[in-house]
Amino acid sequence: MSLMIFDSIIILFGIIIIIYKFLLYPKIRLIQKKRKYGDKIKVIHHFGPGLLVEYKKSYIQNKDSLSFLRQMANQNGNNIQAYTFNIGTSVGYSFVDPDLIKLVHQNHEAFQKIDVSQAIAYLFLNLCYLQQVKASRSRANSQENLSTMMKLKTIFHQSKIFAQKSPIGQAKSCNEITIEEIIDNFCALFIAGTDTTGNMTGAALYFLSLNPKIQEEAREEVMQIIKQKTNSSDLKELYNCLQFEDLAKLDLINSIFKESLRLDPPASGVLPRISKQDIKIGQFEVKKGDLVNTHFIYNQSNPKVFINQGQINPYRWMKGKEQANVFNFTPFPQGPRNCIGQHLAMIEGKSILINFLLNFDIIPIPQKEVKYETKVIYELQPDELVYFRKRNN
Numbered sequence: 322m323s324l325m326i327f328d329s330i331i332i333l334f335g336i337i338i339i340i341y342k343f344l345l346y347p348k349i350r351l352i353q354k355k356r357k358y359g360d361k362i363k364v365i366h367h368f369g370p371g372l373l374v375e376y377k378k379s380y381i382q383n384k385d386s387l388s389f390l391r392q393m394a395n396q397n398g399n400n401i402q403a404y405t406f407n408i409g410t411s412v413g414y415s416f417v418d419p420d421l422i423k424l425v426h427q428n429h430e431a432f433q434k435i436d437v438s439q440a441i442a443y444l445f446l447n448l449c450y451l452q453q454v455k456a457s458r459s460r461a462n463s464q465e466n467l468s469t470m471m472k473l474k475t476i477f478h479q480s481k482i483f484a485q486k487s488p489i490g491q492a493k494s495c496n497e498i499t500i501e502e503i504i505d506n507f508c509a510l511f512i513a514g515t516d517t518t519g520n521m522t523g524a525a526l527y528f529l530s531l532n533p534k535i536q537e538e539a540r541e542e543v544m545q546i547i548k549q550k551t552n553s554s555d556l557k558e559l560y561n562c563l564q565f566e567d568l569a570k571l572d573l574i575n576s577i578f579k580e581s582l583r584l585d586p587p588a589s590g591v592l593p594r595i596s597k598q599d600i601k602i603g604q605f606e607v608k609k610g611d612l613v614n615t616h617f618i619y620n621q622s623n624p625k626v627f628i629n630q631g632q633i634n635p636y637r638w639m640k641g642k643e644q645a646n647v648f649n650f651t652p653f654p655q656g657p658r659n660c661i662g663q664h665l666a667m668i669e670g671k672s673i674l675i676n677f678l679l680n681f682d683i684i685p686i687p688q689k690e691v692k693y694e695t696k697v698i699y700e701l702q703p704d705e706l707v708y709f710r711k712r713n714n
């Protein structure tokens with residue numbers, strides 16, 4: 322009998338602890354922060370998945386997972402520097418003020434990037450795997466195909482894509498590189514470089530389809546350079562006469578990508594970090610174990626920073642017109658852990674776009690409902706947003 326009471330007490334305690342940990346603790350901490358920092362901070366709290374609920378709500382209500390952030394930036398007279406959120410039982414900050422973003426990125430040693438390789442491998446490989454299984458039903462050497470996929474899966478799961486780089490002291494020797502490191506680096510470059518660049522270019526094509534005048538000027542900008550090199554009218558030859566150095570002369574096309582990255586950055590912030598120590602970012606006290614992010618998309622849609630922020634206007638970037646503070650536009654972040662592929666991304670994007678401009682008119686699809694969704698990448702939905710009509714120069 323007394324044993325049953327004892328059991329019940331333990332169960333009761335368990336329930337209380339769960340209620341405290343999951344329901345009360347995050348809420349209490351977020352309320353404390355609001356008290357402390359007042360108007361400088363915005364609280365986003367939901368039980369359970371927390372911030373992810375806000376993304377979903379924004380997506381359903383405004384067809385944009387990040388409309389809550391854009392709205393924060395557009396509210397008149399605000400001076401929000403960060404928002405604070407929970408994800409399950411964890412709480413964290415996302416900094417939106419460029420000066421604070423700078424502090425986070427410069428103090429990168431204080432934070433541990435979360436290891437997203439498992440999530441990416443899961444998303445990425447399950448897709449391949451399913452297609453492979455489907456295809457294998459009608460094929461003879463399906464067994465071989467499957468084992469190739471399984472091997473790939475193992476490699477992905479073992480590699481530490483995006484994980485903290487090992488300290489220099491631990492390197493075995495300067496001129497030694499292992500197969501694992503080569504595979505790791507391949508995976509990192511492949512995954513970090515493919516859908517990001519694809520989505521940037523896709524968004525630029527979409528924005529150009531809506532702005533035929535800018536599109537024509539961009540085409541003209543390329544033709545000006547080509548005309549100095551050839552009199553040919555063969556489209557392939559026109560494209561092939563362009564050289565690497567020519568890409569740097571394309572001010573408008575460069576600006577189109579910048580504007581597209583401003584309005585629809587494939588990465589709206591960095592990957593969430595976990596704080597390795599207590600640290601102050603501006604006046605905000607970050608506790609060891611807190612999540613930390615920098616959502617630079619905030620000032621990219623801030624009307625005080627970019628006039629008519631909602632409109633695509635590549636001309637605002639032209640002739641080296643840069644914003645006074647480079648931290649107002651950081652689609653490839655700043656600091657020691659910024660994007661190592663940013664120049665390659667622009668080279669690829671420009672090469673693809675030029676090829677499309679020469680060969681096709683880019684036309685919008687009427688009545689297409691366009692949405693902005695945060696998955697792994699912040700992307701335009703659906704995938705097919707424009708028509709291509711063959712040009713015959």
Ligand code: HEM
Nearest residue numbers: 510513514517518521587588591592658659660661662666
């Ligand atoms: C438009 C295209 C791209 C965008 C918007 C983009 C954006 C970003 C962002 C936001 C980060 C920081 C992530 C973080 O700190 O959590 C990053 C890091 C990185 N990017 Fe890119 N990226 C692009 C293209 C590429 C390409 C083409 C490559 C390689 C071929 C690449 C390789 C990397 C790598 C290796 C890192 C990690 C650097 C480090 O942690 O030190 N990216 N990128």
Ligand SMILES: *[C@@H]1O[C@H](CO)[C@@H](O)[C@H](O)[C@H]1NC(C)=O
Nearest residue numbers: 399400401419620623626646
């Ligand atoms: C970025 O936005 C914040 C909030 O509106 C503003 O206070 C700040 O001045 C902006 N940053 C810059 C460098 O203009």
Ligand SMILES: *[C@@H]1O[C@H](CO)[C@@H](O)[C@H](O)[C@H]1NC(C)=O
Nearest residue numbers: 516519520523696697698700
């Ligand atoms: C954008 O990225 C997603 C993956 O997050 C991919 O499925 C989609 O095809 C990409 N879109 C473009 C236009 O590259």
Ligand SMILES: *[C@@H]1O[C@H](CO)[C@@H](O)[C@H](O)[C@H]1NC(C)=O
Nearest residue numbers: 547548549550551552553562
């Ligand atoms: C194009 O044709 C014009 C006139 O025939 C000629 O003067 C010019 O050199 C040609 N340009 C090139 C790049 O071949």
Ligand SMILES: CC(=O)N[C@H]1CO[C@H](CO)[C@@H](O)[C@@H]1O
Nearest residue numbers: 460461462463465466469470
């Ligand atoms: C990844 C892989 O091994 N794919 C193979 C699957 O099977 C077909 C033939 O049935 C091959 O052509 C593929 O190379």
